[in-house]
Amino acid sequence: MIGIVDYGMGNISSVYNSLDYLGCEATIINSPEEIEGLTHLIIPGVGSFRQAMQNLEDKKFITPILNHVKNKKPLLGICLGMQLLATKGYEHGETNGLGLIEGEIIPFEIKLHVPHVGWNNINTLKKHPVVGNNVNQVDFYFVHSYYFNVKNREDILTMTEYEISFPSIVAKDNIIGIQFHPEKSQEPGLNLLEAFCEWDGKC
Amino acid sequence: MTLRRCTKCMLPETYETIEFDDNGVCNICRSAEYKQGKIDWNKRKLLLDDIIEKHRGHYDYDCIVPFSGGKDSTFQLLYLIKEYGLKVLVVRFNHGFMRPTIEENVQNTLKQLGADIIEFTPNWKIVKKLMKESFIRKTDFCWHCHTGIYSYPIRIAMKFNVPLIFYGEPLAEFSAYYDYLNDEIDYEDEKKFNLVRNLGISADDMHGMINSEDDPVDKRDLLPYTYPDRREIKKANIMALTLGSFIPWDHVAQTELIKKELGWKCDDLEGVPAGCNSSCEKIECYMQGPRDYIKFTKRGYSRVSQITSFDIRTGRMSRAEAEKIVALEGRRPESVKLLLEYMDMGEEEFETILKKHAIPPYVHDFAAEKMAEKTWDFNYWYREKKQLS
Amino acid sequence: MLKKRIIPVLLLKNGRMVKGKQFSNFRDTGDPVSQAKIYNAHNTDELVFLDIDATTLKTNTLVDLIKRVSKECFMPLSVGGGISTIEDVRNMISAGADKVIINSAAIHNAKLIHDASNSFGKQAIIISIDLKKENNEYVVYSHSGKKREDIDFLEYLKMMEEAGAGEFLINSIDNDGMMNGYDLELLRLAESNSSIPIIICGGAGHFEHLYEGLNAGAHAVACASLFHFGDNNPTRARSFLLNKGIPMKNLKGIIF
Numbered sequence: 001m002i003g004i005v006d007y008g009m010g011n012i013s014s015v016y017n018s019l020d021y022l023g024c025e026a027t028i029i030n031s032p033e034e035i036e037g038l039t040h041l042i043i044p045g046v047g048s049f050r051q052a053m054q055n056l057e058d059k060k061f062i063t064p065i066l067n068h069v070k071n072k073k074p075l076l077g078i079c080l081g082m083q084l085l086a087t088k089g090y091e092h093g094e095t096n097g098l099g100l101i102e103g104e105i106i107p108f109e110i111k112l113h114v115p116h117v118g119w120n121n122i123n124t125l126k127k128h129p130v131v132g133n134n135v136n137q138v139d140f141y142f143v144h145s146y147y148f149n150v151k152n153r154e155d156i157l158t159m160t161e162y163e164i165s166f167p168s169i170v171a172k173d174n175i176i177g178i179q180f181h182p183e184k185s186q187e188p189g190l191n192l193l194e195a196f197c198e199w200d201g202k203c
Numbered sequence: 204m205t206l207r208r209c210t211k212c213m214l215p216e217t218y219e220t221i222e223f224d225d226n227g228v229c230n231i232c233r234s235a236e237y238k239q240g241k242i243d244w245n246k247r248k249l250l251l252d253d254i255i256e257k258h259r260g261h262y263d264y265d266c267i268v269p270f271s272g273g274k275d276s277t278f279q280l281l282y283l284i285k286e287y288g289l290k291v292l293v294v295r296f297n298h299g300f301m302r303p304t305i306e307e308n309v310q311n312t313l314k315q316l317g318a319d320i321i322e323f324t325p326n327w328k329i330v331k332k333l334m335k336e337s338f339i340r341k342t343d344f345c346w347h348c349h350t351g352i353y354s355y356p357i358r359i360a361m362k363f364n365v366p367l368i369f370y371g372e373p374l375a376e377f378s379a380y381y382d383y384l385n386d387e388i389d390y391e392d393e394k395k396f397n398l399v400r401n402l403g404i405s406a407d408d409m410h411g412m413i414n415s416e417d418d419p420v421d422k423r424d425l426l427p428y429t430y431p432d433r434r435e436i437k438k439a440n441i442m443a444l445t446l447g448s449f450i451p452w453d454h455v456a457q458t459e460l461i462k463k464e465l466g467w468k469c470d471d472l473e474g475v476p477a478g479c480n481s482s483c484e485k486i487e488c489y490m491q492g493p494r495d496y497i498k499f500t501k502r503g504y505s506r507v508s509q510i511t512s513f514d515i516r517t518g519r520m521s522r523a524e525a526e527k528i529v530a531l532e533g534r535r536p537e538s539v540k541l542l543l544e545y546m547d548m549g550e551e552e553f554e555t556i557l558k559k560h561a562i563p564p565y566v567h568d569f570a571a572e573k574m575a576e577k578t579w580d581f582n583y584w585y586r587e588k589k590q591l592s
Numbered sequence: 593m594l595k596k597r598i599i600p601v602l603l604l605k606n607g608r609m610v611k612g613k614q615f616s617n618f619r620d621t622g623d624p625v626s627q628a629k630i631y632n633a634h635n636t637d638e639l640v641f642l643d644i645d646a647t648t649l650k651t652n653t654l655v656d657l658i659k660r661v662s663k664e665c666f667m668p669l670s671v672g673g674g675i676s677t678i679e680d681v682r683n684m685i686s687a688g689a690d691k692v693i694i695n696s697a698a699i700h701n702a703k704l705i706h707d708a709s710n711s712f713g714k715q716a717i718i719i720s721i722d723l724k725k726e727n728n729e730y731v732v733y734s735h736s737g738k739k740r741e742d743i744d745f746l747e748y749l750k751m752m753e754e755a756g757a758g759e760f761l762i763n764s765i766d767n768d769g770m771m772n773g774y775d776l777e778l779l780r781l782a783e784s785n786s787s788i789p790i791i792i793c794g795g796a797g798h799f800e801h802l803y804e805g806l807n808a809g810a811h812a813v814a815c816a817s818l819f820h821f822g823d824n825n826p827t828r829a830r831s832f833l834l835n836k837g838i839p840m841k842n843l844k845g846i847i848f
Binding site: 216219220221222223340341342343393394395396397398401402403404405407408409411412501559560561562563564 | 608619620621622623626627629630632633634771797798799800819820821822823825827828831834835
């Protein structure tokens, strides 16, 4: 059973709809107790890092999420959800993240348009069971103004270029974080989600 | 006018989904190379064995074979009966344009191989409306046939509870909607139906387009062309596969085989020079001439380019030989007259629509057209009767 | 690198899809959910739904439609048609839309754009502008081309950008449905007077027109008649543009 955390940040129905379309058993998580029985957990989200961490704390989601990871079960963070995996975020001031993958969330300071919106391709740096061989050079749909400045290069799975190079997928043990929106990226995105749902958390 | 063509085969830039690489070789050629070298056909055959054994004996029939009587479906039937000894339900969607030779072939095939056959011919009055509307919108009058062939057998599969369906030729053989490169199994699912079969018009769409207050159309009349609901298909465990995903497809060898084993007869084609149709394709439909001609007026190539391209890829013809044959393509068949009768459309309207929908950069010179030779059975083809008042 | 986009526009009237010429003479072009599924099968870059019967917003037709479409389509969805309050914007986004398209309401209410952009992010706000050429000048029209507006086009572009618009959807009423090509002069004018992406709409009849639009500086090309009336589909359009060197979305992975 795959749980999608609803912590009041953005529309989670797209993620739910895509899993439903794929035939993966999914449920929307409204309370922390529901997390324990899950096999897979997804943190989606759009919006402010600070507000997101505040909401997670208020709804008492943080401990169950960290326990899910400790129990070696697969965790997927999408867009803002991916950024929350970091040590710290700098949107609207400094806020602590979940601290699961070392690094910081910092704003794009570039000449090109911000936010980074549209179809852009990813470049694979290493192999991974969820990502497989099918996504190198494929375009996915991005919408974000901040990016994950990862500390350890081995935590980066794919990079993307938008005037600068930034991590588009990060992965460590049973955790995977995707900057773009797989639920809005058509077939390649759905394939990724399906692969996540079938993953046992091992690399 | 000259079109850019693949440096290896004869397909031009106006061919749908074609992409050229840095050497000017097209993606269909590249996909074919992959098919010849890199697919593990042994592995795929084992997969086929497995799928078949999972279905054998569990239902009233082991599988359905959608069947026209043409070279592909005849081969599929022969293969599944001889190689696997399956109890097949043959389902034939009759588009309304079957030729005498093909009817003879169907009789011979079914009587020699032995199988139950269900044949369905839809309401001609509705078919005429569908032909006209799809021609006006898409310059392709075959909507009823494309949608019927890929919906109707699935509807029968659900009615009779026979979940396994075998279509034949994989799309990767001649376009890039699907290719051999990503190890894909070609399923005949709703996505494919919407992508390549229904011209971007579902039965629901079409009903609204042809239904009007002065000339109402019963929604039920569109049922044979309606792809079943995705969730219903999943519940019924329908598995609609293309045989060509599991065994390497070789049109020419397969045609030789059915001729030898079943006495299957070839036929001539309007607009295709004699001796050019190496694998006897499309002999089952007498409207293939106008269909092919329409393609030529829009895109500047015809079946002849496709057949010769295929022959080049399989090493049966050199590009120089192909060029000579291709120079003969594009003649106008007599049966265009019949098409205009069926659609109740004048020549001028027909040409106006075609001119408007040409695919750049091709521009057709209607004035410079030559006529194609009639086939032997031209006079047997249906002529519209004058309406009785 | 960001890729260029092809965006089919789906016009809605009385629960069916329609297409017209120069904003009139509408013909039925299918059922909206069926058409959305078809575009999904083509892995279309983005879809735009415009309700030209703006009053149906009050009966929630558009909201229901987006909810149904979200179950079948997994690409960015943009929605418009009578959106005039922040509540309207919220309803659309909650129902599953990624972006909202605002036309008539924005002309005299920059504050709406400002507030919506702040609440939902500027990438969620598309300002749609319909224009007719009169005496060699481009004139802004609202209410599906029925009301002539007094506002200066270039000033309006600037005003909307400052208010927080994410993209402009520039529509030529003269070229709409005529299938003779985009108004490239209009496109160039808009492009040189704005720093946010421009989506050009109105007049595409064959693939060469799409190329012309993208080549002349459009970030994305919107079309309707092209796919409804012609042996065309988004997959073929993409191949055509790729062959001309335009960067389009790639779906096939290259073995790593």
